[in-house]
Amino acid sequence: MIRVLIVDDEVLVRSGLRMILEATGDVVVVGEACEGAEAVGAAVRLSPDVILMDVRMPGMDGLSAAAEIGRLPDPPKVIMLTTFDIDEYVHLALRAGAVGFLLKDTPPRDFAAAVRTVAAGNAMLAPTVTRRLISSFAEKGPSPAEAARKRLAVLTYRERQVLREVARGLSNAEIGRELTMSEATVKAHVSNSLAKLGLANRVQAAILVHDAGPFPG
Known part of the structure; x- marks a missing residue:
């Protein structure tokens, strides 16, 4: 079973993701958190394989939490969630160690596929939106x-x-x-x-x- 931690400040989003993932049969949601600091603590306590984490949250945001989690011994894989097609904070999250991101309106079956992909050690580079994100990041600035x-x-x-x-x-x-x-x-x-x-x-x-x-x- 793939162990997943869901981090989002909206209860409905967390509940929806839990139902989607646990309906697959090979994913178990081991915990939920509503902001970044709580997510870091849960990552240490629960040892998830994958974390689905919102970018923008009150308190510690997803970017800061991803950086903290990336410094843990044998850190879990982090997938950022965002409502925005291109979000400048996701660029920084990738630099901090996140393995990719998904839009919150991603089809339900693709959430489970994404979790399996990163749990297997692959990056979230295949979806068109992630390719575009990385390309835009590489082209910015000097x-x-x-x-x-x-x-x-x-x-x-x-x-x-x-x-x-x-x-x-x-x-x-x-x-x-x-x-x-x-x-x-x-x-x-x-x-x-x-x-x-x-x-x-x-x-x-x-x-x-x-x-x-x-x-x-």
Whole structure:
């Protein structure tokens, strides 16, 4: 069973998400919280696999909570929830370690699919809205391409190949088929790359690759 913590200041939203997720049969909601500080405490106490967390809440908001949770030992995966198609705070949440975000009007079946995706170790890069978010973030402000390329230079040729596919939103299995390698090898390349780059997850790696733009293999 996938253990989920729901964090939102609206009772109806929490209740709706609980009903959607627990109807799947492979997800259990282990707790709820109405603001960020409570969410951090619940994450420590309940050890969820995945947290669905609202961006904007009274008290500690979702952004601050995501950063706090990201500093925990073996932190749970955090998916941000927002009513906005593009929310500047979600950009920062991805930098803080969240693995993606969903709009609150996402079809019910997609919430369960998202939870399964991140629980399996994949990032929320496939949905169109998340691709657009990451692209818009990479394009804002002065280009960080040179710094990003310098960081990526520590990787081997194969590791850089794999990260390019991660940035496209492919799963380990899909990358393996694309690059003709086993899924276990892909997973090892991703883990080694994250360790070398000091990154927390695949979303941060994808942002770095987008920042770098085209770069030599």
